[in-house]
Amino acid sequence: MDNSPHIPVLLNEVLNAFKNAQNGTFIDCTLGFAGHSFEILKKYPDLELIGIDRDDEALNFSKKKLAPFKERVTLLKGSFSQKIKEIDFNNITAVLADFGVSSLQLDNKERGFSFESKTLDMRMDQRNPFSAIDVVNSYSAQQLEKIFKEFGEIKEAKKVANAICKAREKEKITSSAKLAQIAAQIIKKKGKTHPATLLFQAIRIEVNKELNEIVSLLDTLEEKKPKNGIIALITFHSLEDRLVKQRFKKWAKKCTCPNGIMRCICGNNNNLGVELNKKPITATNEELKINPRSRSAKLRVFKFKG
Ligand SMILES: C[S@@+](CC[C@H](N)C(=O)[O-])C[C@H]1O[C@@H](n2cnc3c(N)ncnc32)[C@H](O)[C@@H]1O
Numbered sequence: 001m002d003n004s005p006h007i008p009v010l011l012n013e014v015l016n017a018f019k020n021a022q023n024g025t026f027i028d029c030t031l032g033f034a035g036h037s038f039e040i041l042k043k044y045p046d047l048e049l050i051g052i053d054r055d056d057e058a059l060n061f062s063k064k065k066l067a068p069f070k071e072r073v074t075l076l077k078g079s080f081s082q083k084i085k086e087i088d089f090n091n092i093t094a095v096l097a098d099f100g101v102s103s104l105q106l107d108n109k110e111r112g113f114s115f116e117s118k119t120l121d122m123r124m125d126q127r128n129p130f131s132a133i134d135v136v137n138s139y140s141a142q143q144l145e146k147i148f149k150e151f152g153e154i155k156e157a158k159k160v161a162n163a164i165c166k167a168r169e170k171e172k173i174t175s176s177a178k179l180a181q182i183a184a185q186i187i188k189k190k191g192k193t194h195p196a197t198l199l200f201q202a203i204r205i206e207v208n209k210e211l212n213e214i215v216s217l218l219d220t221l222e223e224k225k226p227k228n229g230i231i232a233l234i235t236f237h238s239l240e241d242r243l244v245k246q247r248f249k250k251w252a253k254k255c256t257c258p259n260g261i262m263r264c265i266c267g268n269n270n271n272l273g274v275e276l277n278k279k280p281i282t283a284t285n286e287e288l289k290i291n292p293r294s295r296s297a298k299l300r301v302f303k304f305k306g
């Protein structure tokens with residue numbers, strides 16, 4: 001079964017990170033189409049998987065794909081921020097997350113993530129009652145400007161927010177295509193990317209509470225501190241990467257003495273573990289050629305102490 005609508009990014013690099021966690025159970029927080037999990041289960045026969053996703057389409061596909069590993073696999077539907085709290089970490093040896101949306105979610109026009117979509121949706125979990133149509137049609141100009149600035153770092157945030165409010169006075173905005181058209185009139189095109197790219201990113205983050213999800217995951221990992229656990233996290237833009245980078249730095253900090261102290265008195269051994277790579281791992285030229293989506297992927301790996 002290899003008709004997957006999604007190519008896993010940094011696969012070799014993830015498999016390499018997992019060489020330090022060959023027994024026990026790993027959690028794949030963003031199972032998607034099980035691209036990573038399938039290869040991990042194949043390469044490391046003593047590992048079991050708990051796979052989480054909030055998208056039914058992804059879970060149904062992965063259930064079939066992972067059938068050969070039957071008794072080694074448990075699948076959970078829901079947001080990883082919630083599901084991970086319910087897991088007993090005694091036997092957990094690794095945690096993987098490959099944040100953001102899958103290629104199928106992006107490419108399936110009905111899901112409303114793409115610039116040509118006739119719908120305005122962008123929910124990863126289609127049972128969630130809150131979607132992009134609510135954000136675009138009910139947020140005030142100030143609220144829109146705020147999310148465009150914070151989650152899209154869009155220079156023209158105020159102008160776009162006002163243009164959306166003006167357009168919806170005439171008629172409710174019901175398609176991503178219409179939204180992309182409004183954005184294209186205001187936001188300058190950079191290189192080959194569509195002018196609405198960052199606007200869509202901002203709305204998607206708001207709809208799916210993507211950054212809160214990451215913060216909550218990091219909080220839970222910090223609390224559970226899986227012994228010798230490998231944490232491998234793949235991010236796709238600077239807002240996500242900053243959260244992971246800063247948290248890993250905090251976890252790796254040995255000295256907790258207050259700033260300005262003359263001599264360390266804390267023992268200089270208070271780190272929760274080590275960062276296995278100081279710089280994020282990015283895609284090789286070979287991978288970039290076959291999977292353009294890997295262009296912005298960054299993998300960071302942390303190992304908790306034993
Ligand atoms: C980039 S894809 C993962 C692809 C997967 N690694 C593979 O190789 O097939 C991200 C997946 O994570 C899911 N997802 C994103 N954020 C989530 C969250 N907070 N809770 C649960 N699932 C989430 C999405 O629905 C999507 O299916």
